[in-house]
Amino acid sequence: MAGTNRSKHVSHDGPVVILVEPQLMENVGAAARAMANFGLSEMRIVNPRETFPSETATTFAAGAGYVLEAARVFATVEEAISDLGFIAAATARERGQAKPVAGPEAVMRDAAAAIATGARAGIMFGRERAGLHNAEVALADVIMTFAVNPAYASLNLAQAVLLAGSVWWNQKIAGALPFSMPEKSPPASRAELLNFFAHLEGELDEAGFFRSAEKRHSMTINLRNIFQRMPLSQQDLNTLHGVVASLVKGRRDRTHRRERNILKPLDIPPDET
């Protein structure tokens, strides 16, 4: 690929995004941003309707201007795809062509397989209004289409690029998320959990929460299941011990402050179990 602008931002391990005769530079810019979101860096533009480079495109790229700076303009689709070994054509409409149709997941797997052999891969996106012409679709190895609501199937150009890019990136990083729940404390052991239940149920016994000995059994099962539904850390249990102790202390303080003959409402309504 002699002549490509290999800036430091531009890596060539993803498929090329080919915009065929895009009409609006807003969409070219938004497509560049979508590419940057998902680690795609090489844009090729075939015969844009408006002048490119374009300030409007740069504005809509919102910081992903490096994609636009490295983008190349071609006069024809054939020139834009000449070095590619695997090509998908994005289209929302059935074309009646005897060409495989696949969703972005399968297409990106095939693109990655082609790239792994040393080939370049590319995805063609058509004009905002009319999409790709049939003769352009015919140049591709596969038709890529998105599962959309048939009652409202009109995807914006940049959004189509975004969906394709998202699938590429998810496959590339194998679904790893940028962050996860912080592990501040190891999970509580079962002994620690039972210790908490003993604390809680002891205080509830004292507070008269369990209305009868027969009810106590089923009520403690329900109660334990509530807490066991959540994965609790040691720190969570420390917090919960504190909550129980504090509620008991507050009640005792209040009881102490109040006259002994005033009936104290239960902290937890018993019919919640």
Next chain:
Amino acid sequence: MAGTNRSKHVSHDGPVVILVEPQLMENVGAAARAMANFGLSEMRIVNPRETFPSETATTFAAGAGYVLEAARVFATVEEAISDLGFIAAATARERGQAKPVAGPEAVMRDAAAAIATGARAGIMFGRERAGLHNAEVALADVIMTFAVNPAYASLNLAQAVLLAGSVWWNQKIAGALPFSMPEKSPPASRAELLNFFAHLEGELDEAGFFRSAEKRHSMTINLRNIFQRMPLSQQDLNTLHGVVASLVKGRRDRTHRRERNILKPLDIPPDET
């Protein structure tokens, strides 16, 4: 949900999209379009910065105005989510909260499970610049985040809605694509394929394509594998028979027209095999 505007376009089987203090009506409109693309119909807007309803939003909704017409505005997040049984908070940043973090696939599976029990589910999206506040994230059951390029993680609000919607719709329809390759003709039988090979190789024999008897064996294996790599229909084979016959006829006609003493070049260069 008394009071909800149930227009004919609005189905309530998907999660509610809650936009918390959106700044730009362009994004509210584009989010409505993204929702329509993926069969989501109920938008709730908390304290928008600009006036809503909004002509700008309607323009950017591009035909998905019915989502905006049914949208309701709330003063606080708490009011907007009060009837929901499952809530995810979309955020691109780690929050240090002891709350599960999941990608859109897992979140939408959980949302569907909640909906299946009769509950309503919702996804909260924050302000364009600042996202959701920590206290708002704390209201959710789960933090939803997207796998994005860490070097360029800034997702537009409507694009985040689009990605979430896409995952919802894909799970709802189990990945079914809106169309597939037309099956115009049944696949060729093995006998039909061998018949074509016999036709092709017979003509190639006559044309002197195989340079020697020893080479013929490996060359026919290569040649047959080329055709067997593609799934061929009966119609494809008819076309290929026609191609071979036509090439042969063209050569014979040319040979006939030319003087007998002029050497005829082979139609297919033999070193291509």
